[in-house]
Amino acid sequence: MxxxxxxxxxxxxxAAGGHDVVLLEAADRVGxxxxxxxxxxxxxxxxxxxxxxxxxxxxDLARSLGLAVEHPTVASSRIWTRGALRPLPRSLMGVPLDLDQLVASGVLSDEGVDRVRLEPTLPPEVIDGDVSVGDLVSRRFGDEVTDRLVEPLLGGVYAGRSREISARAAVPQLVVLAERGSVLEQAAAIPTTYDLPVFAGLPGGMAGLPEALAGAGTFRVRTGxxxxxxxxxADGFRVTLGPTTHPEALDVDAVVLATPAAPTGxxxxxLAPVAAAELAAIESASMAVVTLAFRVSDVPDLAATTSSGFLVPPVDGRRIKASTFSFAKWGWVxxxxxxxxxxxxxxxxxxxLGRHREATALQAADEELVAASLADLALAVGLAARPVDTHVQRWxxxxxxxxxxxxxxxxxxxxxxDAVPGLVVCGATYDGVGVPAVIGSAHRAAGELAAPGTMEP
Ligand SMILES: Cc1cc2nc3c(=O)[nH]c(=O)nc-3n(C[C@H](O)[C@H](O)[C@H](O)COP(=O)(O)OP(=O)(O)OC[C@H]3O[C@@H](n4cnc5c(N)ncnc54)[C@H](O)[C@@H]3O)c2cc1C
Known part of the structure; x- marks a missing residue:
């Protein structure tokens, strides 16, 4: 479900394994x-x-469904900090890997750069269990790196706070490097030129992926x-669905719970009170995505940009935390x-807009979120035109x-x-929030359920 x-x-x-599957979705559409x-x-x-x-x-999943894959046409994201748009220096989730680029970017003050220069003199980290990304980075590179580089990058992925997010879960490579010694000294060994582009998208949008899965027609889909x-x-599970006034019972052999942490808990x-309590302890962040459309003739300078957008560190006190120039990033857009x-x-x-524990920033009318976005864009890139259409999506x-x-x-x-055979969980709560990681967790869950002896086709 x-x-x-x-x-x-x-x-x-x-379904590909021959099982009779019904997918239950609360919303009016899948995805x-x-x-x-x-x-x-x-x-x-x-x-x-x-x-x-x-x-x-x-x-792989997109291609197996016959979907075309597209890569960003531009990949130069920037940081809006200390009053200017600055290039993003080579980094590992914001942790600088190239001192020269860091200095040239102007993202840090002179004192901040001096603190970074000390990193190679520090002893290897001894990490007992886990540590937050922000604490680890501040210890090695100083607070400025955490606040101006790591925070906006982690904020983009998790909408979270670097001093609370697990280093072992979010940036395991950093933990390995820091336990070995100086991250900067090992930076040269971290490959940055890959044969493959870092990101991929789908012409027509990522939403085409769930639509193709449901549209394949190999399993039943019930929305709403x-x-x-x-x-x-006795033989499995009874699922109760629908409104309390008209409940419906569905008996099934096995269950995949692919719902967010709160409803899963x-x-x-x-059925599994220990798991439920652990799930209840997982917090979540709310955010909003504001989409703005402009007449090209109204924004000729912006239309010529070769940047894919910019990130904003919270320490700079802006309303938006990032902007993606979709028209520049994606050929199909x-x-x-x-x-x-x-x-x-x-x-x-x-x-x-929106970060963990800053839900109040989103308690505003849609028009206000649009106005806040336009105000920040005016300061960041001098955008003065009025949009011809807008859309606010709250998450x-x-x-x-x-x-x-x-x-x-x-x-x-x-x-x-494990004590509840026939029931597995998957989704963004467990093994990574990015789309590929989530798909990976689903493959794993389906594989566990289909393992011999767990469920008959
Ligand atoms: C604004 C935003 C931008 C993002 N950008 C990116 C990006 O660019 N790249 C990237 O890799 N990742 C991105 N992510 C992360 C990624 O999109 C998600 O982690 C991923 O899509 C989550 O998939 P999921 O199936 O685990 O959960 P969801 O997509 O949350 O699906 C869970 C479904 O369960 C349903 N549900 C809940 N309760 C019930 C119930 N009781 N009964 C039935 N159904 C129920 C919900 O309606 C929902 O449809 C972004 C996330 C957000 C919020």
Whole structure:
């Protein structure tokens, strides 16, 4: 149950194994955080808009469904900090790997750079269990690196705070390097030139992926049905769904729970109380994506940009935390905008707002979030035109927070669920929030369920 990319992938895998699968989704459409909406006559992503290409699961799944894959046409993101847009120096999730580039970028003050220069003199880290990314980075590189580089990058992925997010879960490579010694001294050994582009997307939007999975027709899809209860019965599980006034019972052999942590925890309260308690302890961050469409003729300078957008460190006190110039980043978005509005060309870009424990920043009308985005864009890139169309997508509790100790917590959840044969979990709560990681967790869940002796086809 849960018709995001995790639930759909697990359903697709199980159906391919010959199982009779029904997918239950509370919303009126499948896809979860992969969703598109019409803005100025063009259907654009209003949730996830890219996937890592260096992890194979997302691209492999798309190709196996016959979907074309596209890579960003520009890949130069910048940081809006200390009053200017600055190039993003070579980094590992914001941790600088090239001192010369860092200095040239101007992202840090002179004192901040001096502190970074001390890193090679520090002894290797001894990390007992886990540590937050921010604490580890501050210890080695100073607070400025955490605040101006790591915070915006982690904020982009988790909408979280670097001093709370688990280093072992979010940036395991950094932990390995720091335990060995100086990160900067080992930086040269970290490859940065790959044969493969870092990111991939789908022409028409990432939302095409869930639609293709559901559209394959290999399993049944029921939307608009909220699963409210899950109990064990003699041969499997009884699922209760629908409104309390008209409940419907569905008896099944096995269950994949691909819902976010909070509903998953609620559904497991009686069946697996230890797992339920662990799930209840996982917090989430809310955010909003504001999509703005402009007439190209109104924004000629912006239309010529070769940048894919910029990130904003919270320490700079802006309202937005990032902006993606979708028209510059994705060839298909630019193409789709040609002649889209009364035969005039339009371009699309988006901003994102909202960080963990800053839900109040989102407690504003849609128009206010649009106005805040326009105000920040005016300061950052001098954008003064009025948009021809806007769309605000709110993602309440949209991103799970991988707090310090997350990996151990997930191990405890899985251990508790071992006592409930025929039930598995997957999704962004467990093994990574990025689309490929989520797909990977779904493959794993389906594989566990289909293992010999667990469930008959
Ligand atoms: C704004 C935003 C931008 C992002 N950008 C990127 C990106 O560019 N690249 C990237 O790799 N990742 C990105 N991510 C992360 C990624 O999109 C998600 O982690 C991933 O899509 C989550 O998939 P999921 O299937 O685990 O969960 P979801 O997509 O949350 O799906 C869970 C589904 O369960 C349903 N559900 C909940 N409760 C019930 C119930 N009781 N009964 C039935 N159904 C229920 C929900 O309606 C939902 O459809 C982004 C996330 C957000 C929020």
């Amino acid at each position: 849960g018709g995001g990319i995790a639930g759909l992938t697990a359903a697709y895998d199980l 979860g955080k992969l969703r598109r909406e019409d803005v100025a006559g063009v259907s654009v992503d209003v949730g996830a808009e890219a996937m890592l290409n260096r992890r194979p699961e997302g691209v 049905v909220t699963v409210r209860e899950l109990v064990r019965v 609620r559904l497991l309260t009686d 630019r193409e789709a905008g040609r002649g889209a509005l009364d035969r005039e060309d339009v371009l699309h870009l988006r901003t994102s 309440g509790g949209g991103l799970p927070q991988y707090a310090v100790g997350h990996l151990d917590r997930v191990a405890r959840i899985r251990a508790a669920l």
